[in-house]
Amino acid sequence: MRFRREEIGMAITSVGIGSGLEVEDIISKLVALEKKPLEGLQAKAEKIQTKVSSYGEIKSLVSTLQDAVSKLTLDSGWNTLAVKSSKESAVSVSVTGIAAATSFSVGVQKLAQSQSTVSTAISAGGTIGSGQLTLEIGSWNAGVFTAGTAAAVNVTVGATDTLAQVAAKINDSGAGVVATVLSDASGDRLMLRSKETGAVSGFRITTADDDGNNADNAGLSRLAFDLAQPTVGMAANSYQAAQDAVATINGITVTSAKNQLVNAVPGLTISLNEVTPAGADALITTTVDKEAMTKNIQEFVDAYNAVNTLLATSTKYDSETKTAGDLQGDGTAVGLRNSLRSVLATNGMTGNVFNSLSDIGITMGRDGNLTVNGAKLSTSLDDLENVKKLFIQRNADGTATGLAARMKSYTGEVLSFDGLLNNKTDALARESDRNLSEQDKVNDRATLAEARLRKTYTALDVKMGTLQALANYMDQQVSQWNKKND
Template structure:
């Protein structure tokens, strides 16, 4: 506030009077600001509850779906030769695998040219993927790819052109004492990933080993020439047997032969390798423990937030909040209900007990024993009945939590209600502030007028006094 002269005329402490009167008008702000802090605390609390409830629904989801109960532990009697991984919905099983042949990519190498020197002939190399059967070639579905070669191109430049063409053939240059050689390999393994390279040499000699023709690979030609005349590795499929039944694959992975499992071959075997897939109790136990931990986190947070400590005479942020109390009671009640459809009807049957404070404890020994028959435990958690009230525990908890987390669910509705309270509180504070400003303006106007009037009366009083004194003096 700037310098003011109000009060000089009257001699009153006008600023002090106005300040105190305005402070009285602003008194409601204190309670409104305290209320605003309480509302913001509740918003923070419910944000945390929402996060904890989201974790709970995630853990419940794992126990309500088949995938949460299909955890298998896969063992191999010789993992250096054959192993297996779970890649889908699989069941406990065992079988023997023998590997007769590993998958390979077709590969070949050209004759040498002087290192760093061009091939010396221009033309086109046409690359085609397909399958070689003896000396007959069956083209695959991919179109042939032409690669144009200049007479000045070196082996390295030709290799770059082949790699850039995307023809499915990988080219590299091998340099030895004889010079540069072009090495070619299919980018994929298997018989169907073989390749043929036909040369159209601008010198007209397309089927000899001079010029560009030395880079051709065509076993179907009447006379072997180019790279076809050199030693090469034919593309081949992996071959194996499962319990004596022959299977093949273009790679060293056999997917789909055994439902839900992918078999990985790394060596040819001389004797069968035993693969055993058993239910993974450890993984299922981890999922159940995660569910218990998520529930306990929600229960403790709500318990602390709604509690009243008689010793310290302090209440939790949500003490008396019906929404928070209702959520906690509903979850606790849900975990104590029975499940119809299996030999296990209550969580206590598998070692999960609810304490007086609502927390859940796990009897590891009892749970381990129950998981010797995982199907029964699965029914307890994941059973789906016509009557939803008798569904598996995880299904009921997930449905409840999903409802709370839904766009129009309880937690979002509560958040909207609290946001509306914040808005009303802010509006009320603005009204109090505006009213106080109006009162201050009115008071200043009133006291300014009073001050002016008092100043005038004081001046008149002084004048009269002076006149009386002068009159008395003259007499």
């Protein structure tokens, strides 16, 4: 009896059966040895990602610091005023530019208003008559109309047009008049109002009535408004005249087409809300808003401390717990912290009342964080101009010597496209790419090794299977010979 090689091969269904060895276990252990370098590479990759995350947080905090110091580099940041009106319901004030601390009285004699009028009623849904309306914007004086600079606008009205359709045409014409239809028990009425307030925003409406009579109060002439013909159309009805707002500031009369006085007092916008009784003017006071300036300075201190604390925590080594920060030994992080401290410590100013943060009550502790002495800062802000110089002073050549100006300049360099933080982040990205490439190489080598091992052990299995079959065959032959000899 002979065993064919093919039959022997078919009998082997898994690597290791022919040889009796724990081949899968051997291969997995050998492959694991090939992949052993991955442990170090993966641990390093995790540290790289931790650094990337840390630098992302640092970048965010430095950006917040830059925003905070930017407020302190602007004149507007030091011109903050607290404004108060003794009669807020009648006169309110807001700071809209560079203003000075002052006080003054405001009386309101007239509020600005638009011209408005209404037509007589026609049957609900009925037509008004055909023809053409000519709308002009200008001013009225003793019944005489003076046209403004805007061109007159013509609106054609058809014989079947209802008041609603006429109103839509007027609104679409851009004539500066707003039209609305009022429906009541008497029927439909056309209400007209000039779009803007002020004496120069009055309107005149003349008609070319297709019935041939522009003054019969029968056809389209019912929508005319011309004070030179006070018995025709809407001019015969009650109306509201357009007018300017009239107010007094410390007794001086001022007018405005709107219910606002813009820069009548530099840097302030005065809103006129209602007429004040004679002799009962509103008292307006503007004072330096120390609270707002203190808030801006505190925001700067908080932003600086946030960056400093993160850098200190990230770069320190705790000897008690024997643990290192995520950026311990990182030269870029250590250098950034030292540079930020140096910007605040460097004194490029001479001859000023305040030459350092400590002069106004802001001191730096051993941990590098800033602390504000509120009482001393408040007293210092009484000398606002010199506190302002401490933060925003510049030399004649434009170089920054003020603390905030220097910090803004430095953080701008750090955050720039080719600045310190972006360069560091790019370097970490390249390091991460190299690490991943090394991991791929290890995995590729392990894959090749596994394929090689499987090929070797498969060949061994086949060979061992053949030898085992031959041994079994020889055992059978010996047994047969022994039986014959018996």
